[in-house]
Amino acid sequence: MNTHKQESLIQHDVDLSSYSTYEIGGKAKYLAAPETIEDLKTVLEYARQEKLTQFLFGMGSNILFPDNPKDQMLFISLKELREMKIDDKGWFVSAGMPMSHLALIGLSSGTSDYDFCFLLPGTLGAGIYMNAKYYNRQICDILETALYIDMNDPEFKVQSIDVDTCDYSYKNSIFMKNDWIIVGGYLKHPDHEALATGMKEITRLEKIVEYKNPSQLPNFFKYYTTLAKTWADENNGVVPESFDNVVKDRGSKFHFDYPSCGSVFKNNYDFGEPMGKVVDRLNMRGTVYGGASISAWHGNMIVNQGEAKAKDIVYLVEQVKQSVNEAFGFVPEEELIIVDSKS
Numbered sequence: 001m002n003t004h005k006q007e008s009l010i011q012h013d014v015d016l017s018s019y020s021t022y023e024i025g026g027k028a029k030y031l032a033a034p035e036t037i038e039d040l041k042t043v044l045e046y047a048r049q050e051k052l053t054q055f056l057f058g059m060g061s062n063i064l065f066p067d068n069p070k071d072q073m074l075f076i077s078l079k080e081l082r083e084m085k086i087d088d089k090g091w092f093v094s095a096g097m098p099m100s101h102l103a104l105i106g107l108s109s110g111t112s113d114y115d116f117c118f119l120l121p122g123t124l125g126a127g128i129y130m131n132a133k134y135y136n137r138q139i140c141d142i143l144e145t146a147l148y149i150d151m152n153d154p155e156f157k158v159q160s161i162d163v164d165t166c167d168y169s170y171k172n173s174i175f176m177k178n179d180w181i182i183v184g185g186y187l188k189h190p191d192h193e194a195l196a197t198g199m200k201e202i203t204r205l206e207k208i209v210e211y212k213n214p215s216q217l218p219n220f221f222k223y224y225t226t227l228a229k230t231w232a233d234e235n236n237g238v239v240p241e242s243f244d245n246v247v248k249d250r251g252s253k254f255h256f257d258y259p260s261c262g263s264v265f266k267n268n269y270d271f272g273e274p275m276g277k278v279v280d281r282l283n284m285r286g287t288v289y290g291g292a293s294i295s296a297w298h299g300n301m302i303v304n305q306g307e308a309k310a311k312d313i314v315y316l317v318e319q320v321k322q323s324v325n326e327a328f329g330f331v332p333e334e335e336l337i338i339v340d341s342k343s
Contacts, residue, residue: 010074031074051072057076059122063336069342071342081183086192095125100119105198111190113260119256126274146175147183148183150200256299263300264317265332279320284299285298314338
């Protein structure tokens with residue numbers, strides 16, 4: 001293994017808050033952001049060689065990083081893994097591609113199949129992992145084949161699995177049950193010729209619209225709404241109603257105004273009400289602890305008011321779980337992934 005190549009891919013003492021939509025997290029002793037699958041394999045070899053525990057993530061939109069990360073943990077961000085191509089197997093998209101990008105490519109290539117991805121603040125890899133959903137549409141609707149690396153494979157070979165065998169259900173998949181890293185997938189598209197044109201068009205627009213750290217939610221919102229409007233203005237068209245509906249829906253809940261992870265808890269369909277309404281019934285909106293609060297606009301969001309620490313978010317998470325259990329007899333399951341800190 002090329003030691004120089006390994007070392008060139010590893011960053012040290014990196015502020016994790018810049019990699020999280022919560023804008024929370026201490027300094028990671030080791031962090032890598034590979035741009036290719038081969039670079040990712042090199043990073044995985046380094047972790048194995050140095051006996052480091054890997055933590056992989058995309059845009060950091062459902063992650064709470066610790067205030068004091070473990071020294072022996074290597075954080076691997078896949079948000080730079082953004083290859084996209086059409087080959088003899090179909091349309092390949094790498095794991096780091098933002099899901100919102102898919103909506104814009106769909107728009108510019110004449111299909112509404114990807115509209116539900118607009119303003120979903122995460123990458124395709126995370127979407128495949130958890131079967132990301134917006135109302136009645138979800139990632140498994142557009143996925144044909146997922147590509148992954150089995151961490152138990154000594155050679156880290158890329159393997160594939162058909163969507164029909166991914167055990168998809170509500171925010172659940174086979175990937176959550178195995179030590180696999182999703183590196184990309186082949187997606188459905190009704191017209192590959194139009195797709196190629198659409199990909200070129202969005203690549204052109206990327207050079208026009210200012211791009212800032214998408215892990216900061218205001219930047220993310222401005223970037224993708226501006227891309228959509230720029231496309232519409234240049235094509236004598238209008239932003240689709242489906243896009244506008246997402247802006248109105250998420251905007252009314254102030255999803256992009258404060259650092260957050262979006263929904264903290266999964267909905268409990270056996271109970272019959274979404275978690276936002278469950279928290280509302282307990283009158284917990286606006287509850288403050290430290291620098292964090294349960295959102296005043298949506299009961300299933302806990303926001304960073306500016307100086308929150310991970311421990312503040314965790315405290316409110318536990319308060320909601322305890323209160324819901326006492327009042328309704330069940331413990332809500334976190335959608336938020338809370339990363340272990342130093343003991």
